[in-house]
Amino acid sequence: MTSPLFKRCAALSIVSLFALGPVLLFAGGAQASYKLTPYQSSRKNAGTPNSTMVKKNSDGVIIAYGDSSITYRAPSSALVTLGAALFQQNCASCHGTQANGVPANGTSGAYPDLVGLGPATIDFWVDSGRMPAANPRSIEANRRVPRLTHDQALAVSAWVNSLSPSFPLIPYPHLKNANVADGAALFALNCASCHTIEGDGDALALGTFSPSLRKIPSIEVAEAIRTGPANMPRFTGNLSDAQVNDIVKYVTTEIQHPNNPGGFGLGGLGPVAEGFVGLAFGVGVLALVGFWVGERDD
Amino acid sequence: MxxxxxxxxxxxxxxxxxxxxxxxxxxxxxxxxxxxxxxxFMDKIFPDHWSFMLGEIALYSFLILLVTGVFLTLYFIPSSAIVTYHGSYAPLDGQKMTQAFASTVNLSFAVRGGLLMRQMHHWACDIFVGAIVIHMARVFFTGAFRKPRELNWIVGSTLLILAIVNGFLGYSLPDDLVSGTGIRIAYSIILSIPLVGSYLAFWVFGGNFPGTTIIPRFFILHCLIVPLIIIGLVSAHLFLLVRQKHTQFPGKGRTEQNVVGSPMFPVFMAKTTGFLFIVGGITALLGAFAQVNPIWQFGPYDAARISYAVQPDWYMGFLDGALRIWPSWSFHSWGHTIPFEVLIPAVVLPGLIFNLVFVWPIIERKFTNDNAIHNLLDRPSNRPKRTAAGVTMLSFLGMLFIASSTDVLAKFFNVSLNDVLVSMRYLTVIVPILAFPITYRICHEIQALHGGGRRKTPNVVTRSEEGEYSATPSPRYVDDVPSHLEATPVPTYIHEESDESGDSGVRVVDR
Known part of the structure; x- marks a missing residue:
């Protein structure tokens, strides 16, 4: 015969096990901490070149993608002098006077070495306002109002490129012939898994974010695809220039100026915003109407 | 002459x-x-308290769902056959997609009023499930589920489950990128069930995911089978309501043996018909002005494509949240895998929650040894333990719901996604545990308050002849209940109606 006291103790212990078990387990899981790397800048895992149209130079670096949808141009060498001055003013305190990632009194490897990255990379980071970084020690350099003008960004990339001429050059997409529908399909296949299918961007792991694509100019979209800034993979041979062109067209037209009937877009937050509106406005207003129709004296 | x-x-x-x-x-x-x-029927008495209108929101949004749903079935093609889209929406032109997706895009863009109907259908669904939940909360916190109404509580809870299931099925039908991901998750959840999982999944999907049979099957379930069961259960719900008569809040003239309120005809009928139109109007406003589920932006589903930041509709949020935050536990041995990280949050947890909901009236009877028949409702503050238990459950579900938007929170507050995830794990356990004693305490405080839980009464400010002002509370709480709730005689069947006082038509009827 079991006493009620025993029963109560057993029930209590089971309940407390259920309540405390997850706490302990989560507490254990939280101990396994993670390590952050500044800018997550490994470029080793970039896209796999598999297109037969890709042309490489003797060092195995891709110099062309084989069709004329995008024109790749090196920045004008006339800008090199201006670029050198701008680099010393704005970039050298971290990247070093020789752009090799070694600042004065610093150690090698603390900041990215820019020599040989190609003008498209330099232009992207400066022109998008990510560089000069607001906080050099933060996990991410976020997009903001650019410190340098477009021409100044080109000048900086011209000077860095003059140290060791390299690829990719700055891409100028020709959007007239691009196919939006192909771009939409390629976007869903290659981009939506981070930038979301509506192009709004979202939080990725470990304090990194995929940026919103709503206001990015076409050259920067193409540069990002070809150079793979920060966490983004570098799409090289697996996307032809025509395909990149399609994606850029889709992003700069349908993502940035969507043909979007159906009323207010609710901030592109998807079902979270929809649920909020449905509950707060739909059910909430109807409950208020019920409150108005019904008796409420007690 | x-x-x-x-x-x-x-x-x-x-x-x-x-x-x-x-x-x-x-x-x-x-x-x-x-x-x-x-x-x-005409003399069926409806208590006038506003909280009795919440269930009607659900009933009327269900009517809207039926009407708009019938419209949608005229244009929707439930088929997984692959077609090439050539329509008015340029970014999809020439893309290959299932007929289900193509017909949904067509009914949105090419059918007059189609997009409005689709959006109204979706909003009405969000409102339907939401109204069921707040109606259920009202029934729970006021103790309306007690004897003799346990059966109706079970019918109502089943309706909630069916509404959630049918919402998920309908959300999946367009076969867009986002809902296709949802179907994939459902497939994986079925797979996670030990022993029978893979057989069950193949049985439901007619083969491996995605297959071509799931859209037609969901269509039959969504448009025929589940709605029929819902209609049957709603009828049973209302039949029981008429048979057992309404509950009512305690007050002067109100006893366990009578019902005080307005008769069906004409007072309540006028009110409720107006309410039907208001529910329709709010749904139409939302459908016209607030975009919902823009599937053309998502594009067709393809197993190789995935979008980030995908959440289900709000009523599935607690499941998605549980899946997101559950630690990655799994069992691998003897050539078998049991993925506890899917099985527990997506199968065991909702099973436990809904079973608890079903048996709650029995549990409460066991705990309180209260086998009396109850027609008078409780104030939530007068039943602190029940109220605290309800708030605990709601806060647990609420935390899971919030956990389904970890990525949105991380983006909005600009913090690390991992930190949000870990904090949601702690909060989901801690907040409900804290909610119980806090609610319990608040209930006791309200009990001790004079006139607590009542509307505030105005102070009467008077000016004396000398010009001195003084404020005295109006004496509402002294006699507590307005006099018009005095019982008035009830006309019985076939007798000529006697002259009534004409005072707002409030009647008292014996049970």
Missing amino acids: SDVINTKRSKQQALGRYGRVGKTLDELDDRLGVARGGRT
Whole structure:
């Protein structure tokens, strides 16, 4: 015969096990901490070149993608002098006077070495306002109002490129012939898994974010695809220039100026915003109407 | 002249006292005997308290779902056959997609009023499930589920499950990128069930994911089978409601043996018909002005494609949240895998929650040893333990719901996604545990308060002859209940109606 006291103790212990078990387990899981790397800048895992149209130079670096949808141009060498001055003013305190990632009194490897990255990379980071970084020690350099003008960004990339001429050059997409529908399909296949299918961007792991694509100019979209800034993979041979062109067209037209009937877009937050509106406005207003129709004296 | 025939008057006399309508009803009564039942129905008493209107929101949004749903079935093609889209939406032109997706895009863009109907259908669904939940919360916190209404509580809880299931099925039908991901998650959840999982998944999907049969199957379930069951259960719900009569809040003239409120005809019918139109109007406003589920932006589903930041509709949020935050536990041995990280949050947890909901009336009877029949409702503050238990459950579900938007929170507050995830794990456990004693405490405080839980009464400010002002509380709480709730005589079946006081039509009816 079991006493009620025993029963109560057993029930209590089971309940407390259920309540405390997850706490302990989560507490254990939280101990396994993670390590952050500044800018997550490994470029080793970039896209796999598999297109037969890709042309490489003797060092195995891709110099062309084989069709004329995008024109790749090196920045004008006339800008090199201006670029050198701008680099010393704005970039050298971290990247070093020789752009090799070694600042004065610093150690090698603390900041990215820019020599040989190609003008498209330099232009992207400066022109998008990510560089000069607001906080050099933060996990991410976020997009903001650019410190340098477009021409100044080109000048900086011209000077860095003059140290060791390299690829990719700055891409100028020709959007007239691009196919939006192909771009939409390629976007869903290659981009939506981070930038979301509506192009709004979202939080990725470990304090990194995929940026919103709503206001990015076409050259920067193409540069990002070809150079793979920060966490983004570098799409090289697996996307032809025509395909990149399609994606850029889709992003700069349908993502940035969507043909979007159906009323207010609710901030592109998807079902979270929809649920909020449905509950707060739909059910909430109807409950208020019920409150108005019904008796409420007690 | 006396033999001049007044045709109008003689016609009126021939029709009888109640005119053409009365005549028709008389004819019906002669054949079907509708008078007795009709009178009972017309005299059904509805308590006037506003919280009794919440269930009606659910009922009327369900009506809107039926009407807009019928419209959508005329244009939607439930087929997984692959077609090439050539329509007015340029970014999809030439893309290959299932007919289900193509027809949904077409009904949104090419059918007059189609997008409005689709959006109204979706909003009505969000409102339907939301109204069920707040109606259920009202029933729970006021103790309306107690004997003799346990059966109706179970019917209502089943309705909630069916509403959630049908919402998920309908959300999946367009076969867009986002809902396709949802179907994939459902497939994985079925797979996670030990022993039978893979057989069950193949049985439901007619083979491996995605297959071509799941859209037609979901269509039949969504448009025929589940709605039929819902209609049947709603009828049972309302039948039980009429049979057992409404509960009511305690007050002067209100006892366990009577119901005080407005009769079905004419007072309540006028109110409720107006309410139906308001529910329709709010749904139409949302459908017209607030975009919902823009599938053309998502594109067609393809197993190789995935979008980030995908959440389900809000009523599935607690499941998605549980899946997101559950630690990655799994069992691998003897050539078998049991993925506890899917099985527990997506199968065991909702099973436990809904079972708890179903048996709650029995649990409460066991704990309180209260086997009496209850027609008077509790104030939530007078039942602190029940209220605290309810708030605990709601806060647990609320935390899971919030956990389904970890990525949105991380983006919005600009913090690390991992930190949000870990904090949600802690909060989901801690917040409900804290919610119980806090609610319990608040209930006790309200009990101790004079007039707590009542509306505030105005102070009467008077100016004396000397010009001095003084404020005295109006004496509402002294006699507590307005006098018009005094019982008025009830007309019984077939007797001529006596002259009533005409005072807002409030009646008292014996049970």
